[in-house]
Amino acid sequence: MSTSTGRSTAVVIGAGPAGLTAARVLADRFDRVVVLDRDELTGADVPGPQPHVILVAGQRAIEELFPGLPKELVEAGAAVVETGSELILHRYGRTWPPMHVRSHMITMTRPLLERAIRRRVADLPHVEIKGGSAVAGLTGDGHRVTGVRFSAGTSTDADLVVDCTGRHALSDAWLLALGATPPEVSEVTAGITYASRLLRRKSGDLPAGQALCVLPSPPEEKRLGVALPVEDDQWLVTLGGWHGEHAGTGDEEYLAYARALPHPALADLLERAEPVSDVAVRHFPSSRWRHFERLRALPAGYVAVGDAYCSFNPVHGQGVTAAALQAQALGWVLDREPDGPVTARFAREFHRAAAAVVQTPWRFAVGGDFDYPETTGSRPRGTGLVNRYAARLHDAARTSVEVRRTFYSVQHLVSPASALFTPQMMAQVIKASGRP
Numbered sequence: 001m002s003t004s005t006g007r008s009t010a011v012v013i014g015a016g017p018a019g020l021t022a023a024r025v026l027a028d029r030f031d032r033v034v035v036l037d038r039d040e041l042t043g044a045d046v047p048g049p050q051p052h053v054i055l056v057a058g059q060r061a062i063e064e065l066f067p068g069l070p071k072e073l074v075e076a077g078a079a080v081v082e083t084g085s086e087l088i089l090h091r092y093g094r095t096w097p098p099m100h101v102r103s104h105m106i107t108m109t110r111p112l113l114e115r116a117i118r119r120r121v122a123d124l125p126h127v128e129i130k131g132g133s134a135v136a137g138l139t140g141d142g143h144r145v146t147g148v149r150f151s152a153g154t155s156t157d158a159d160l161v162v163d164c165t166g167r168h169a170l171s172d173a174w175l176l177a178l179g180a181t182p183p184e185v186s187e188v189t190a191g192i193t194y195a196s197r198l199l200r201r202k203s204g205d206l207p208a209g210q211a212l213c214v215l216p217s218p219p220e221e222k223r224l225g226v227a228l229p230v231e232d233d234q235w236l237v238t239l240g241g242w243h244g245e246h247a248g249t250g251d252e253e254y255l256a257y258a259r260a261l262p263h264p265a266l267a268d269l270l271e272r273a274e275p276v277s278d279v280a281v282r283h284f285p286s287s288r289w290r291h292f293e294r295l296r297a298l299p300a301g302y303v304a305v306g307d308a309y310c311s312f313n314p315v316h317g318q319g320v321t322a323a324a325l326q327a328q329a330l331g332w333v334l335d336r337e338p339d340g341p342v343t344a345r346f347a348r349e350f351h352r353a354a355a356a357v358v359q360t361p362w363r364f365a366v367g368g369d370f371d372y373p374e375t376t377g378s379r380p381r382g383t384g385l386v387n388r389y390a391a392r393l394h395d396a397a398r399t400s401v402e403v404r405r406t407f408y409s410v411q412h413l414v415s416p417a418s419a420l421f422t423p424q425m426m427a428q429v430i431k432a433s434g435r436p
Contacts, residue, residue, distance in 0.1 A: 018306025
C-alpha cells in the first residue's frame, strides 16, 4: 500500500499484542512507525505464566495482518482446540457433551505470542521498536496531539499517537493537561483474582478432552478453573474467583482450591501432572471502558486501542481477538481519511468502530460479573433479563448443535450478539432448554 498520504510518523505507546498489531497496520499507511515500551524488551519471558487465546475472528485478522502467523504459532508449539468437541466446558452445574461445531481456538502463553508478532513487526521497513522508553505525557494542545514527551525530558513529534498502554493508561491525565476533555468511564468492579501455573503435559492427562473450563453457578458459587494446552508440552492451569475467592500459592492450597470446584477433572489433572513453575497471582479488580466514542470533541492525532480503550474480564479469552479487530478497524478508517494530517473526525470514526468491536466481549464479561450481587458499577441495560436468558441458552447448547454453533460464533466474535436474540434462535433456546 502506498504511504504517499502526507503522513510522516506514527507513534505507538506499548509493545504488547495491541500495540504490535496496530503498528503492522500503520506501517502500510505512514512513512515511519515508532513503537515505544517502558520495558527493555530483552526477549525474556513475561514474569509468571499468562495464557493467551486467539479465537476464530482473531485468527482471521492476524492471518490478514501477518500471513502465515497462526500456522507459525502452531509449529512453535501452540495448541489448536476444537471448542465444541475438545473443550470440556462445565457451567451452571452441567457439563456440555462433545459436539463438533467447526470452531477452533489457538492457545499459548503470552511470551510465545508476543515474540512471534514482535519478530514480524521488527522486520517491517520503516518500523522501529524502542524498549526502555517511558512516556510521561503528550505534546500539543486540546485540539491536536502532536507527539509524546518522555520521562527523560525529551520528546518526539508524531502525526498520530496510538495509545496501547493497557488498562492502567495514564492518558486521561495527559489529555487533561493539554486542555482536552477525557472520556467518561464505565467501570464494573468484580474483584477477580487469578492464580496460574505451568505443568508438564502428557497424552491422556484429560481423558475426555484437550482443554478444560469449569465455571461456577452464580451467585452461590464463585470459583473457576481453566486448563489450556500450551507450547513445550505444558498445561497452563488457572484457578480464579470473584469477590474475594482466590487460590493459595502453596501446592496443597492450590490443589484444595481445585478440589472445591464443581467438576473434578482439574483437581485430577493437578494430582497427576508435574508442576514446572510456581503459582503466579494476578488481580483483575474491574472492567473499564473509556468511552472516547461518546466525546463530542476529540483532539486530532490521538486514539486508544486495546485495553487502553476497553479492558474486560479475560475469562472468555476475547482480549487478543478484540485487539486484532481494532487494529484492522484502525486501517479501514485511516483509508477513508483524505490525504494529509489525520483529523479529529478520524478519531471519532475509529472509536465508534472500536466500540462496535468491544460491545460483545463487554456484554459477555460484565453481564456474567453482574450475576453476583456484590458486583458494582455501570450495569448495561437489560442485564438481568439477558442473564436469565443466558442460563437457558447454556442449557439449550448442551443438546442443540445449532444453538451451540451460534453461541460459539458470537463468543469467537464472528457473529454479532444479536444472532443469539433472533426469534428463530430464541424459539430454539426455549425448546431445547426444556424450560417454559
